[in-house]
Amino acid sequence: MTTLDTAPRTVANTYTAGKLPKWTSWVILxxxxxxxxxxxxxxxxxxxxxxxILGLIAGVILFVFANWLLALLVEGGRQAKNRLVTSLVTGxxxxxxxxxxxxxxxxxxxxxxxxxxxxxxxxxxxNVVGPGGGALHAIVGTLIITGFAALMSIPVGLxxxxxxxxxxxxxxxxxxxFFVDVMTGIPSxxxxxxxxxxxxxxxxxxxxxxxxxxxxxxxxxxxxxxxSSEEIIRLVPNELREASYALGVPKWxxxxxxxxxxxxxxxxxxxxxxxxRVIGETAPLLxxxxxxxxxxxxxxxxxxxxxxxxxxxxxxxxxTDAQAYIDRAWAGALTLILIVALLNAIARIxxxxxxxxxxx
Amino acid sequence: xxxxxxxxxxxxxLGDRLFSGGALTxxxxxxxxxxxxxxxxxxxxxxxxxxxxxxxKGEPDSFWAYVGPLVFGTVWAAALALLIAVPIxxxxxxFISHYAPRRLAQGLGYTIDLLAAVPSVVYGLWGAGVLxxxxxxxxxxLTENLGWFPLFTPPVSGTGRTILTVAIVLAVxxxxxxxxxxxxxxxxxxxxxxxAALALGATRxxxxxxxxxPFGRPGIIxxxxxxxxxxxxxxxxxxxxxxxxxxxxxxxxxxxxxxxIPANIALNYPEAHGIDVxxxxxxxxxxxxITFAVNxxxxxxxxxxxxxxxxx
Numbered sequence: 001m002t003t004l005d006t007a008p009r010t011v012a013n014t015y016t017a018g019k020l021p022k023w024t025s026w027v028i029l030x031x032x033x034x035x036x037x038x039x040x041x042x043x044x045x046x047x048x049x050x051x052x053i054l055g056l057i058a059g060v061i062l063f064v065f066a067n068w069l070l071a072l073l074v075e076g077g078r079q080a081k082n083r084l085v086t087s088l089v090t091g092x093x094x095x096x097x098x099x100x101x102x103x104x105x106x107x108x109x110x111x112x113x114x115x116x117x118x119x120x121x122x123x124x125x126x127n128v129v130g131p132g133g134g135a136l137h138a139i140v141g142t143l144i145i146t147g148f149a150a151l152m153s154i155p156v157g158l159x160x161x162x163x164x165x166x167x168x169x170x171x172x173x174x175x176x177x178f179f180v181d182v183m184t185g186i187p188s189x190x191x192x193x194x195x196x197x198x199x200x201x202x203x204x205x206x207x208x209x210x211x212x213x214x215x216x217x218x219x220x221x222x223x224x225x226x227x228s229s230e231e232i233i234r235l236v237p238n239e240l241r242e243a244s245y246a247l248g249v250p251k252w253x254x255x256x257x258x259x260x261x262x263x264x265x266x267x268x269x270x271x272x273x274x275x276x277r278v279i280g281e282t283a284p285l286l287x288x289x290x291x292x293x294x295x296x297x298x299x300x301x302x303x304x305x306x307x308x309x310x311x312x313x314x315x316x317x318x319x320t321d322a323q324a325y326i327d328r329a330w331a332g333a334l335t336l337i338l339i340v341a342l343l344n345a346i347a348r349i350x351x352x353x354x355x356x357x358x359x360x
Numbered sequence: 361x362x363x364x365x366x367x368x369x370x371x372x373x374l375g376d377r378l379f380s381g382g383a384l385t386x387x388x389x390x391x392x393x394x395x396x397x398x399x400x401x402x403x404x405x406x407x408x409x410x411x412x413x414x415x416x417k418g419e420p421d422s423f424w425a426y427v428g429p430l431v432f433g434t435v436w437a438a439a440l441a442l443l444i445a446v447p448i449x450x451x452x453x454x455f456i457s458h459y460a461p462r463r464l465a466q467g468l469g470y471t472i473d474l475l476a477a478v479p480s481v482v483y484g485l486w487g488a489g490v491l492x493x494x495x496x497x498x499x500x501x502l503t504e505n506l507g508w509f510p511l512f513t514p515p516v517s518g519t520g521r522t523i524l525t526v527a528i529v530l531a532v533x534x535x536x537x538x539x540x541x542x543x544x545x546x547x548x549x550x551x552x553x554x555x556a557a558l559a560l561g562a563t564r565x566x567x568x569x570x571x572x573x574p575f576g577r578p579g580i581i582x583x584x585x586x587x588x589x590x591x592x593x594x595x596x597x598x599x600x601x602x603x604x605x606x607x608x609x610x611x612x613x614x615x616x617x618x619x620x621i622p623a624n625i626a627l628n629y630p631e632a633h634g635i636d637v638x639x640x641x642x643x644x645x646x647x648x649x650i651t652f653a654v655n656x657x658x659x660x661x662x663x664x665x666x667x668x669x670x671x672x
Contacts (some may be wrong), residue, residue: 082563089459092451093468096539099532100475103486110489159386167380168387176387178659179394185586185655186397186648187593189622193644197400206633219393226390252379280479283595283622287629308481312596315485326489333482340477 020074025067025083032063060091104337111334114327121335125293125305130321135332137295138310141210142339144299145289145306146279148214149221154271156218157225164226165233166255183223191219192284199288210296210304213289217278224277228270232263265354272347276340282308307336401645408642411635420606427643432608433523433618434647437598438591440527440612445534446584452535453542458568469543476536484600487529488521492601495528496520499613510610517615521603524612529597534587541586545579546572578661585658589651595622621647 036059037052044050064087072080114120124137160180164173195216199207236259244254260267290303291313311332318325413422420426456469496519503516553571562570573580604619604627619627621643629640 078563078566082565085565085568086459089451089455092448093455093460093472095448096452096472096475096532096535100471102490103478103482106486106490107482156386156389159383160390163380163383163387167383172384172387176390179391181659182652182655183390183394185589185593185651185658187595187622187651189593189595189625190401190644190648190651191397193404193625193641194397194400197404197641198396200404201400205637219397222390222393250373250376252373252375255379276477280481282479282481283626286626290630308479308596311481311485312600315488315600329485330489333479333485336479337482340479344477 018075019079020071024070025087028066028070029063032066033059035059036062063087064091107330107333107337110327110330111332114331115334120328120331124295126295128293129319131324131327133328135307135310135328135335137292138305138307138332139335141289141296141304142279142306142308144297145210145213145217145285145304146275148211148299149217149278150271150275152214153218153221153225153274157222157274158229158267160222160226161229161233162255162259164230166251166259180223180226183219184227186219187283188216188220188281189283189287192216192287195219195284196288208288208290208303209301210289210299213285213304213306214299216284216288217281220281220284221274221278224274225271228274229263229267232266232270233259235266236262265351268354269347269351272343272350276343276347279343280308280336280340282312285309286312307332307339311336398648401641401648404638405642405645406638407635408638411638415635416639423639423642426606426639427646429606429608429618430621430624430643431646431650433604434592434620434622434650436610436618437523437526437530437620438588440524441530441534441591442584442588444527445531445538445587448531449535449538449583449587450542450580452539453546454568454572456539456543457546458564458572469540472536472539474536475532476540480533480594480596481600483529483533484597487525487597487601491529492520492525494520495525499524503613511612513611513614515615516613517603519603519615521601522613522615523602523617526598526601526617527612529601530591530594533594533597534590537590538583538587541583542576542580545576545583549575582658582661585654585661589654589658592620592651592654593622593647595626598623599626 033056037055040052040055040058041050064084067087068080068084071083119132120134121139122136123132123134125133125135126137160176164176168176195212196207198215199209199212240258240262241254244258245251249257285306286309289306289309291309292303292305296302296304311329314325314329314332408416409423411423413420413425416423416426452472456465456472460468496517499512499516499520499522502512503514506512507514549572553575554567557567557571558564598620599622602617602619602623603615604623605616606619607616608618609616625640625644628636632640
């Protein structure tokens with residue numbers, strides 16, 4: 001006679017059998033960090049200071065290794081490799097955050113005291129030796145130069161984008177697309193040199209002016225405007241255009257009244273981002289706009305200071321009181337970052353509030 | 361026989377003609393500008409190729425002896441930067457496209473894009489004022505312990521302003537562009553390929569190795585080329601960080617570093633006059649040719665990929 005086996009059978013869950021629990025990695029990470037930081041503290045005790053950076057690095061390396069080894073023993077080679085790659089990929093992301101945070105913190109701490117000292121935003125560097133003075137001439141110069149560059153680039157870039165989407169097909173359009181892409185990669189200093197070469201042919205050797213800076217910047221800015229506007233205009237649904245044509249509206253009025261209003265938010269965002277890209281350009285302005293310590297409101301004559309060049313010259317040509325110059329360089333960098341951040345924020349807000357509402 | 365019906369054509373209005381003409385002009389203007397850049401550079405460079413070398417600053421044997429170290433430095437710094445940036449950029453793109461939680465992925469992408477928003481002169485300031493002094497002890501350690509390795513031959517630089525520091529700064533600067541492009545490519549991988557790999561029991565890494573990376577290879581290559589183009593042309597970071605010399609050396613931790621074309625222009629241009637200006641413009645022309653070639657190849661790779669992107 002057979003007896004029923006009444007003992008409760010423990011069947012392992014096939015989905016989790018032979019696998020480490022999900023929290024293992026976190027525990028190993030915490031453990032490794034505690035171990036290495038502890039060692040760092042113990043080693044550093046006699047000198048009274050401990051090397052926490054080295055401890056952190058060693059801890060992460062220990063974690064990656066321990067995580068791999070444990071998975072190799074419990075889960076097998078393939079899973080171990082998977083875990084190793086997961087740690088490395090996550091590590092790469094964290095690694096990229098380090099310079100971002102480090103840079104932001106240093107610019108803020110080094111630049112803030114000078115930025116708020118009262119003279120930085122209200123005075124130029126004319127007749128200033130040592131501390132004091134400010135970057136007003138550079139801020140004004142940057143606004144004028146970038147303003148003129150935008151004034152030239154936006155119409156050209158926008159019209160080119162319209163041509164590529166609405167009119168262009170065939171060889172010319174393909175050539176323009178290709179060369180716009182190539183133009184995106186022109187080194188900024190080459191744009192500066194070419195502009196200088198042009199202006200030198202017309203106005204003679206050694207020419208420097210704010211307007212030449214604007215021309216150099218628009219060489220860099222046009223392709224960015226074209227690319228971003230083109231992508232946005234392509235997104236406008238064809239039904240809208242066809243509806244307009246069906247009502248007998250001419251093509252140009254369709255573009256002005258239907259296509260552009262639909263895509264205006266995206267275009268504005270793209271333009272803002274392109275401005276924020278060229279506003280930080282240093283090399284071309286160093287070459288064609290030169291540098292000066294005085295105010296200059298006239299972009300068509302004489303040298304004109306700009307913020308990036310201000311930062312560069314303050315850092316590379318310090319006077320007798322070097323620290324004052326370096327402080328001003330950091331404050332200039334902070335101003336520049338604030339302007340770029342502001343432009344980016346405006347771009348995001350515009351695209352958030354003014355993009356066409358989908359789905360009625 | 362009936363006559364063929366007359367083809368109906370839209371009435372050509374003045375506004376239409378003006379508008380299409382304007383659009384075409386703007387497009388053509390771009391071609392003209394690019395041609396102009398090339399022509400003006402060539403026109404201003406010609407004197408430099410013809411001049412007696414002894415008139416050039418530093419009196420090299422020939423114009424090419426002056427350019428040689430600069431070209432070497434430009435390529436060497438960019439290559440080092442790529443060596444650092446590419447693995448990290450691939451890791452970040454994979455993290456954002458396949459590892460990070462879906463909710464966070466877009467925000468994390470923006471965070472990396474922030475690196476691209478920082479002006480290059482700020483990177484230069486940071487690299488020269490903060491990174492170089494911070495990393496100098498590490499170079500001391502490298503030369504003391506790995507000095508037998510040709511890259512780390514002593515003596516070590518006392519300031520940390522070496523080509524390796526430059527390469528690190530450049531790597532940070534080109535990270536966002538490589539990451540952004542690779543991310544887009546990885547996200548385009550056909551979902552069915554990925555799911556097929558996972559359904560066959562592949563781990564996440566095996567799925568990436570079998571489905572994502574082969575699909576994205578042309579995209580990765582062109583992203584790397586674009587990053588290379590950016591690194592070759594970067595000026596201010598190099599000019600501010602590097603302590604330059606006109607030499608050819610592979611040592612990355614010494615105080616004698618080969619400088620790059622753009623940095624050399626930026627450092628010497630403000631004081632240059634006469635034939636030296638033409639020489640600097642000629643080096644700029646060489647840089648233009650190099651980056652033009654690199655970018656064209658990259659764009660060609662991208663456009664070639666477009667035709668094949670129907671891998672699904």
